Amino acid sequence: DSGVTQTPKHLITATGQRVTLRCSPRSGDLSVYWYQQSLDQGLQFLIQYYNGEERAKGNILERFSAQQFPDLHSELNLSSLELGDSALYFCASSGGLMRNEQFFGPGTRLTVL
Amino acid sequence: EDQVTQSPEALRLQEGESSSLNCSYTVSGLRGLFWYRQDPGKGPEFLFTLYSAGEEKEKERLKATLTKKESFLHITAPKPEDSATYLCAVQATDNAGNMLTFGGGTRLMVKP
Numbered sequence: 001d002s003g004v005t006q007t008p009k010h011l012i013t014a015t016g017q018r019v020t021l022r023c024s025p026r027s028g029d030l031s032v033y034w035y036q037q038s039l040d041q042g043l044q045f046l047i048q049y050y051n052g053e054e055r056a057k058g059n060i061l062e063r064f065s066a067q068q069f070p071d072l073h074s075e076l077n078l079s080s081l082e083l084g085d086s087a088l089y090f091c092a093s094s095g096g097l098m099r100n101e102q103f104f105g106p107g108t109r110l111t112v113l
Numbered sequence: 114e115d116q117v118t119q120s121p122e123a124l125r126l127q128e129g130e131s132s133s134l135n136c137s138y139t140v141s142g143l144r145g146l147f148w149y150r151q152d153p154g155k156g157p158e159f160l161f162t163l164y165s166a167g168e169e170k171e172k173e174r175l176k177a178t179l180t181k182k183e184s185f186l187h188i189t190a191p192k193p194e195d196s197a198t199y200l201c202a203v204q205a206t207d208n209a210g211n212m213l214t215f216g217g218g219t220r221l222m223v224k225p
Contacts, residue, residue, distance in 0.1 A: 002159075033211075033212070043215040044215075045213060050210070055211075056209050101159050101162055102159070106155060107156050
């Protein structure tokens with residue numbers, strides 16, 4: 001158990017819908033990262049927040065957005081869902097900005113029908 | 114652009130048959146190289162961080178090494194419970210955050 005929690009574990013929805021994925025980092029960690037894992041693309045970095053502020057952005061679609069709240073939990077919002085958005089979405093956390101290991105949560109499996 | 118290539122894509126071993134997994138990387142400046150283990154449908158589990166060429170880290174049957182171009186994960190006398198996908202990732206010095214760039218992974222299967 002990494003100490004990172006994610007809800008829900010599974011999510012099944014239809015194209016065009018909007019969903020919210022939630023992540024709670026390890027106790028004391030200030031950074032939260034979101035990654036997408038699909039069969040053809042592997043693990044891809046989406047976005048990072050540090051202590052409530054956006055820190056870095058990867059190839060995140062404009063239909064996707066995220067935020068980190070004062071209690072440090074984070075939410076990833078996915079809208080206008082397409083079939084190709086079906087994937088595992090992982091949240092990771094780390095303690096600081098420099099050279100710190102990232103610990104991953106169990107993931108949310110999103111299926112878009 | 115940072116790139117990570119892992120080989121082989123899949124590896125079948127008999128229990129007790131030692132082998133190595135390769136991770137080749139291209140990065141402008143290396144902040145750290147990370148190894149993770151991932152079981153099907155689960156989140157990656159952190160194994161090692163290597164920071165500079167020549168560094169080695171060990172944990173049970175696993176040993177990770179680093180050169181300026183690649184890293185190896187050596188598995189000594191593997192057991193069936195070592196079966197998993199092993200992921201390599203790099204963290205570059207020139208990115209504002211600490212994003213990881215992952216390779217495609219090596220799927221290891223250890224037969225009893």
